[in-house]
Amino acid sequence: MNETVLKRLEKLNQLALTEEEEKAFLAFYAEQEEEQKALAAVNTEEVERMVHVMPVYTVVRDDVVIKMFEREDLQKGAPETMDGYWQVPRLVE
């Protein structure tokens, strides 16, 4: 992680971090990298690849429609809505 990578991530996520926040993030990532190095030093040759911490598989549901929420309730916290749409700043393609 360095300043260039962080700037790129900011852009990809449409974030505008303050200088202070950037410093804090860089420090945080530097710490993470140290931890990663420590992990990488461990011999994992015999260890199987794992996606999840818990050995839980195939959590599936039946294909049944259940309507539990009304649009009005879902949009209560929205800063702006219009005619049942969420309303966001115009996007330029």
Next chain:
Amino acid sequence: MKDYEIVIGLEVHVELATNSKIFCSCSAKFGGEQNEHVCPACCGMPGMLPVVNRRVVDLGMTAGMMLGCHINRTTTFDKKSYYYPDLPGSYQTTQWFAPVAVNGTVEIETSKGKKAIRIKQIHMEEDAGKLVHDDWTDTTLVDFNRTSVPLIEIVSQPDLSSAEEVVAYLERLRSLLRFAKVSECRMEQGSMRCDVNLSVRPVGQKEYGVRTEMKNMNSISAIERAIAYESARHIDAIENGTEELVQETRRWDDIKGKSFAMRNKETAGDYRYFPDPNVMPVVIDDAWFDTIRDSLPEFPEVKRVRYIEELGLGEYDADMLVESRAFCDAFEAAYAESGLAKESANWLITNCMNLLNRRQMTTDMLSINGKALGVLVKIVADGTVSHANGKKILEVMFDEDIDPKKYAEENGYIVSNDTGKIVEVVRAVIAADPKSVADYKSGKEKALMALFGKCMKELKGNCDPQLLRATILENL
């Protein structure tokens, strides 16, 4: 000028025929009022947990098997990050590391013969929402109805080399997936769309040329035009240096007949794929795998041959039937019941088709009880019910699951062999219409038809036409 070869790979998105969405229980139905089919999960609200719809995995596997793929028995979901308001979580849950199906083939046939197109992979994923640009308020309006509607993406290898091959490939995919009831594959409704990756290279060159991608193509004719334009643009750029080709995403404008560069597409690395910790890996055990394998339909071309060679249908009839799985199912059930192949096919191809057209429905929307259709075919063929009354019964069968024979009895549609009744009606009609009688006697053949029609109406169509004609002539 050198000879150039066009290299095309397709990414085809197909909306799956499920009732509910991929990770929540909201309706996956097309249309609806904006944001009617939404819940906190598909709106990307924090803390919601996705739960996979089993049917999506069923259909993903089905598609994989239909396209000759290897099925990954442990299949996992991953997050693909990008920030855009049509994706409320700012990531799409898709499959990157272990997609449900890999390494398949689709055989196509063009004017140049047969060719196998390799399938790289099929992955399951969620669709994005819809954005509407509102000029009046100069804002963007967001509709999440389509968000999380299940899709599969079928990724081909760059094995296609002309618009003709692309069209043949898409039609083949469409036919197979509709047959297996994976999707309706209706391009005009957006349930099938495709991204076209295209490059050109001089014939004989091994390395690929610079590749461009045209996204979200949703009509066959537009795809043909786009391929013609884009390949000509590439060749022109290489031959004449008209422009420098760059790897990019382009938008096809079908009205202008041109492609335009879009915002620089982020490369794969920028999507920052990583395993979605909220969606558990799906393990497909033998029982599940076998259930899906055993439910696969006969391929349309196999059915076609069987219909012609074993059941004696004509080529035209067989072609019409194998256009649609619903027609094949109804035909096979009607034939099993009646033992009358040609008649069963005829009822579907003419009468059912007419009704569907009148109701502006597609052949896949046919939902008639095939066994009952067989009964109808039989009672019309053996003269129990007239053809005209049979058509009336068919229309009722479109809306209700009735027993056609019982319905005919209850509604007076049984052809009468009661000659006494026929003679009585004929005499009454003749007595009431001396003009037609006089016309007939003065040589006007048409007048006989008028009398015939009146008698048939009186008898509610329940009379053998030959018998009626003879009875009228006898009484004139």
